[in-house]
Amino acid sequence: MSTGSAHARETASIAEASEEAPAGEPTPRARRGRPGYDRAQVLEIAVRLFNEQGYDATSVSSLAAELGLSKAALYHHFASKEQILEIALDDALGGLESVLDGALADEGTAATRLVTVIAGAVRVLTSRLPQVTLLLRVHGNSEIERAALERRRIFDQRVAHLVGQAQQEGALRRDIRPSVTTRLMFGMINSIIEWYRPAHTSLTPEELVDDVTRVIFDGLRAR
Amino acid sequence: MSTGSAHARETASIAEASEEAPAGEPTPRARRGRPGYDRAQVLEIAVRLFNEQGYDATSVSSLAAELGLSKAALYHHFASKEQILEIALDDALGGLESVLDGALADEGTAATRLVTVIAGAVRVLTSRLPQVTLLLRVHGNSEIERAALERRRIFDQRVAHLVGQAQQEGALRRDIRPSVTTRLMFGMINSIIEWYRPAHTSLTPEELVDDVTRVIFDGLRAR
Structure with a gap:
């Protein structure tokens, strides 16, 4: 649970940082030029996709596409969906x-x-x-x-x-x-x-x- | 709305008739030998499938398969999903x-x-x-x-x-x-x-x- 709390704090700070953008709307332009996603950001975007499309309907490919990452880069952060x-x-x-x-x-x-x-x-x-x-x-x-x-x-x-x-x-x-x-x-x-x-x-x-x-x-x- | 109420009464009587079988469990054996489904029964089974699998994920083919009907027979009851x-x-x-x-x-x-x-x-x-x-x-x-x-x-x-x-x-x-x-x-x-x-x-x-x-x-x- 201490891991869970640490992660929650990370997520919270990301949510604050991106407050200008309406939740649920993809912001591909804002992402350009960023060095990449950290683990917490990948998690946040994945959970949003799961909620929008359903977990079963969301493939690793569609998640990678949404992030603009290769599947290999995605697997750098997480072992699996x-x-x-x-x-x-x-x-x-x-x-x-x-x-x-x-x-x-x-x-x-x-x-x-x-x-x-x-x-x-x-x-x-x-x-x-x-x-x-x-x-x-x-x-x-x-x-x-x-x-x-x-x-x-x-x-x-x-x-x-x-x-x-x-x-x-x-x-x-x-x-x-x-x-x-x-x-x-x-x-x-x-x-x-x-x-x-x-x-x-x-x-x-x-x-x-x-x-x-x-x-x-x-x-x-x-x- | 009077149509809605009439349909609700039909659905209710079907629910009562099939009370022995646990809700949500397919009962293919019980169906054998029946002359077929009436419109209200098709509707009931379709709604159950939509709730179990999601509406988008339920195809007309899978609905027809669940009912043991041809797609043509299904379209006899309803114009579309x-x-x-x-x-x-x-x-x-x-x-x-x-x-x-x-x-x-x-x-x-x-x-x-x-x-x-x-x-x-x-x-x-x-x-x-x-x-x-x-x-x-x-x-x-x-x-x-x-x-x-x-x-x-x-x-x-x-x-x-x-x-x-x-x-x-x-x-x-x-x-x-x-x-x-x-x-x-x-x-x-x-x-x-x-x-x-x-x-x-x-x-x-x-x-x-x-x-x-x-x-x-x-x-x-x-x-």
Whole structure:
């Protein structure tokens, strides 16, 4: 996971550097004259292509073409398309698991920990949108994808367990099953990848954290 | 929309008739000896294939092969793959739009109408899971898909307008933008397609309607 975090920092700094260009739009001209791509840039562009075209539909050739690299140059950075997928999925899952591990290591009630998990998950989604988007679209067509789905399942179970504890504490309503509560909660959180585009809205990630937390705990009803 | 409803009834009765077989599993043996498929059955199987393999990746040949029909026999039911997509998307969108039209035609407060929209949308999702799944995965690669996305956009706008009215009435909290509220609300509702499988759970569609409505309006906090 420390590798995952280091990589996340690299990705974040690249995202900041290229903020002028709208996300998802190829910028071949801007790339001309650059000495080449580093590993993190190749990863970023690969993940964007996977999300746009689908992982299965994206060939190493089309990725090399998009980068303007030979396949050999691409293989200098990554052993395979599968390796790129694995790293990106690990980045998303590692981020979510770190949030949960941190929250569970905290002192405090289950309800407090759950707030920490929700806020942390929203932050992971907003800061690693492409990687989480890839994760949420995985359908289990390969070993790597099935392993990622299994990690998601374990994550969901651990959160559902925490929801159950918060219900037993009396902090959360008990008339909805913990598994359903967890599904609905993450349904709301995960939907962020579908519509939240930090570059195109005045809604900051931290405002989104607040909005999501308030809706999940207190609902929409005025009080 | 009356066509959409008639078709939904047909699809529902087929779903009931084939309830013994797990959803998503091909049942070639059971099909043997049948005189053939009617239009609704072809549509049902096509939508399942689109959801499993992706619409773009599903050829008319592979659909004909799955059905054990010649392409000519398939074209007896539908003019094109695009037509099947269009009918399925219209079924999902028509269902959601009918719910909204009905709610807006009702007497009562904006908040009451919003409850009706949420409950109705959950019912459309649980009763037309395959069609709504297809709708939610559309990415705008063709005219038909772009038209469906535009209808979704208009639907979202109309719901956001209703949310704004309910805020002005004082029924809903005003500290979250109507557009964000609508996104989060439908994020939760739409996530149902990812995990709700009526045949594999004791949670009934009406219990799910209650759970979703309670979480959206009152949140998870015990009161």
